[in-house]
Amino acid sequence: MTRHPYLSPDAPRVLAHRGLVTADAAAHGVAENSFAAVAEAHAAGADYVESDCHLTADGEVVLFHDDDLRRVADDPRAIADVRLHEIEELMSERGGLITLVQALESFPDVRFNLDVKAAAAAGEVGRLVAPHAERVLVTSFSDERRRDALAAARAAGSRMRPATSPGSATIARLLAARALHRTRLVRSLLSEVDALQIPERQGPIPVVTRGLLRDAHAAGVEVHVWTVNDEDDMSRLLDLGVDGLVTDRADAAIALVNTRGTAAV
Template identity: 45%
Template sequence: MRFLDGPQPRIIAHRGLAVGAPENTLLAFLKALSAGATHLETDVHASADGEAVVSHDPDLARVAGRDGRVDQLALAELRRIPLGDGQTFCSLAEALDAFPEARFNIDIKDQRAAAPAAAAILRARAADRVLLTSFSAARRKAATAALPEVAVSPSVTEFVPALIGAKLGIRPLARRALRGFAAVQIPERRGPLRLVTARTVRAVHAAGAEVHVWTVDDVADMNRLLDLGVDGIVTNRCDLLKSLVDARN
């Protein structure tokens, strides 16, 4: 599985590097890789004509300043919408093709995007360099049905039994809950509950999975989490994380 090849920690660029580039665009991905990101985190929705489109939001308001939804427009129409810096929407297929060696962390944002995302990954022969995740286990499973060997991360609700096992020191419970998952991708906290602790990290590692924490942009927080032993950090500032990792090494 190439997704987990290479040295740790994983420097996971959240929607690319949106410094001088719009998020989730080919330029943002290029900037992230040039800054030292080891992985690209992105999101997919389905277009009106059933293509997996790289976009975090279901609508166009925040990124394009206009009305409408991604699923109301065909891919060709989305490509004509300017996002800034000469960029526009791209398909997942285009992103995988543009960066054939890059490792992609893909969040399936809606049910209709599951099948076209899987098809794009298959066409690009990229299953070994991709991790699929979603807040919905059903969405993720719909995509992975055609990709049985692809790396996956649990939804937060799927992670709950493992968290209980970790908190109570019942590692067999954590191992059962995390069977088949390559990585656990979680925020450091969920409300008042701290999800990422030294004990949690040890329990996830004992279950054979990595711990990736999102979304962390403060260098002091990055440093503290690395001291806890996390395997990767999802960040909007992969350039800062790369500098930190270099300094720690």
Template identity: 45%
Template sequence: MSATTSRAGSGYLEAPFVALAHRGFSRAGLENSMAAFAAARDLGLRYVETDAHATSDGVAVALHDASLDRTTDAHGLVADLPWRTVRAARIGGTEPVPSLEDVLGTWPDLRVNVDVKSAAAAEPVARAIERTRAHDRVCVASFAASRREATVARLSRPVTVSGARGAVLGMFLAGRARTDALARLAARSVDCLQVPVRGGWVRVVDSGFVRAAHRAGVAVHAWTVNDRATMHRLLDLGVDGIVTDRADLLRDVLRARGLWA
């Protein structure tokens, strides 16, 4: 097995159900902060989702937006600023912006889904994974397959990988056409598909999509789901994971169904 593909070769997908805290858990809006990740862990979740941009001096930081403007008390594009400036910014005016290495290194029992947000972030993300030896507990994702591939190509060991837009579209079509050949093609070199419940007016995650993915040996994680009714419906469909801003609600739903370990 090469370092560029996992096909579930790491331990990331071992849990019976993947409950992913989207940017951690914070009712106060402190997304992607160490406090939010700690809060998710304190709730009992062992999976968190985060995003990665690169500073001008090549540090991967856990931040969703390309700029600091929306979530912090500072301004400017992360790519134009050195790490010393970015780390001085405060999320919600109180919490420092963490590096990806901070997140991976602080909680060795936490599994982290990393969405690589830019081509420049590929090498810094790989470096953070290597330095913390987090290969077995990381899933590398990106909307662009090129960014994901550039990241995992720099790793010394396999990691779990999530499919990009092309894989999701292929699996959607495979579910509609009920063709295993197309499903296998869409699933090539990926371990899971992280997909929105809907894309505009189109329901993406339905029984056909889940069935096609499972027949191809790929897990389905639906995002971003914040209400109980949709959580229950997705569980009835057989999804393997849910990404949510409401980790507390998801925990309660899983407990009620006997799925909370």
């Protein structure tokens, strides 16, 4: 399997989860997924930023995790019911709203890991990332949304498809296939993706195992683990052989990777 340009150069990679909000920035009201959070991650040396995509009432893709504004801006309205200028006003004292267009244009050296959170956003996400497919990974808990975004990128004339990581249904099929020793199905499922972005455990059940890493790497697929904030856990997972850490502490993770003698990429 040919390595997607998104995954070059070599691992391990640090993916800044929703950007980077340091304790000092948080004390000044900076929110996750804001323009300031993405800028802080970039300034800390993170070449990868993980973020989330929603669609506003007037059709703009914004980087925002939740379906509504309640947690971040103390406003109960859904993102889908609010126009862009209204969210910009709410986020003006929280680090500033960032749209997908602004992210791609303002940070041309950053590679974006985009989780499509809303079905309505999939087509527009695909269209917008089409010119940037070499530095974008598209994922979603919903495989349907993920595939819709990839199809939209192709329809928009993308020179290559964006990198991709499977949704929860595909990951469940993969784990079941491995448990049943259905090697052909494991290979087939892995052939459709560039990375597995998964938690270390799902409740009491381990997800990241040496066997899974072995199968993924044999297929040319990377394994990125979320969300890893403890430095001992970071070291342990890197020793295990994972290829990427999705973390709220990108600055600490980059420093750790650098001390291990491999530049964070």
